[in-house]
Amino acid sequence: MxxxxxxxxxxxxxxxxxxxxxxxxxxxxxxxxxxxxxxxxxxxxxxxxxxxxxxxxxxxxxxxxxxxxxxxxxxKEIKAIDDKEMVPHSYFLKDKRYKRILTTNYDYVIEDYLKHTYNLADEDLTSNQKEIKYSLRRYRKLQDTYIFHIHGEADKPETLCLGYEHYAGTIQYLRGKLALKETSPLLHVLKNKQVTPDIIETYSWAILFLIDDIEIIGLGLDESEIDLWWLISYRAYLKNMHPEASRYIHNTITYHEIISEHSDLQYIKKRKSLFDSMDIQYTMHEVKHSNYLEGYYDIAKTIE
CATH class of the missing domain: 1.10.150 (DNA polymerase; domain 1)
Structure with missing residues (x-):
């Protein structure tokens, strides 16, 4: 998926x-x-x-x-004023082609777009809100689309992942849940490749990085995002060095970066080198005059 x-x-x-x-x-x-x-x-x-x-x-x-x-x-003040502002979101959310959406955003623009586009009411929204501080199993569901606010959400301020104290707590949890031991049931999950709500409840949204094909868009992903970089590094370890897990991890993760004609070539080389080393496909989308809307349109056409 x-x-x-x-x-x-x-x-x-x-x-x-x-x-x-x-x-x-x-x-x-x-x-x-x-x-x-x-x-x-x-x-x-x-x-x-x-x-x-x-x-x-x-x-x-x-x-x-x-x-x-x-x-x-x-x-909570972040909202789309009209349909025109939602154009870049429509490129990726139309037709509900993605049933699982991860976002580092704390706002509800994604949910607002889906509700507006498909005439859904607040009653159509269900959620798993058991966690008080972290957002590892937390999700919001609109019909058959799951939205994971992986760094927290505005309605639950305690969940906002902002400082390293919070990032480190997330990594501590992930290390415990995704550790592979000889009798670990995680190997069966990787082999079976079926992600159910129960699987998310056990392993968190992070299991998707080991099973699903993932398109990453609109995310700077600098090296301060240590939870995601730990997960990316751990996936690379399992994929290339773990004797058992390497047999089952074959998913593709693609990072899309919008660059302009003035982008620093050394920066691009550094980024490409980093992603290549971590078994992440790095795709550049060049635009003129920092036209990000054009860049997102190009990304959408590429991954259709």
Missing amino acids: KTLLIGNGLNRCLNTNIDWGNLLNSMKEHYHLKDKIHPDISFPMQFECIANHVSKQKHHKNVYTLLKEEIASKV
Whole structure:
């Protein structure tokens, strides 16, 4: 089965979209931290720095909750104003060709598109919301389409994966669940290649990286996304070095990157080298004048 992994790139076409750099800067200004935290620090580490400083300022018993609630309130403002803004989403979500969608986004633009396009009501939405902090088995379901907010969702601020404390907790869980021992039932799952809700409940959405063909779009996937890079690295290990699992892992993962005529060639070489080494197909889509809409259209035509 094919799975789609969507990042924040598609949301750039929305007037209400949030630039994460600007959001962190506004938080630093609000707490008078602009001169104390360098902007070149990775986003997850900037969040941890903000949390540490705010904890000293406010002596709040749960600073993570405080900051996540502030961010969640901003995320809830992300919505498509009209059909035109939803054009890039329509390229990939029309005809409901993907029954499993992973997204790092905290907002509900994907659900809004599906409800609007297929005249679905809120009553058509079901979900698994048992987890309090993490989003490993959490999903929302519209008819036969499963949507996994793998880094959390706005309605549950505690689930927002923003700093390394949260990323590390996710990796700790994944390492435990995806560990392959001699008698591990995971080998049978990899051989059978049938992903049911019970399989997700046991192994989390991460099992899809070992079974499904995945198209990755609109996701920067820089090296601070340590949960996804751990999973990509672990898949490469199982695929190439594990004596048993290597017999069963044959899925294809493709990363689509939109580049412009001004893109740094050294950056492109570095990215291609990294993805090639991890057994991820790297596909470039060149556009002029940073026309991302054109880039997403080209990606959609490529993977149809």
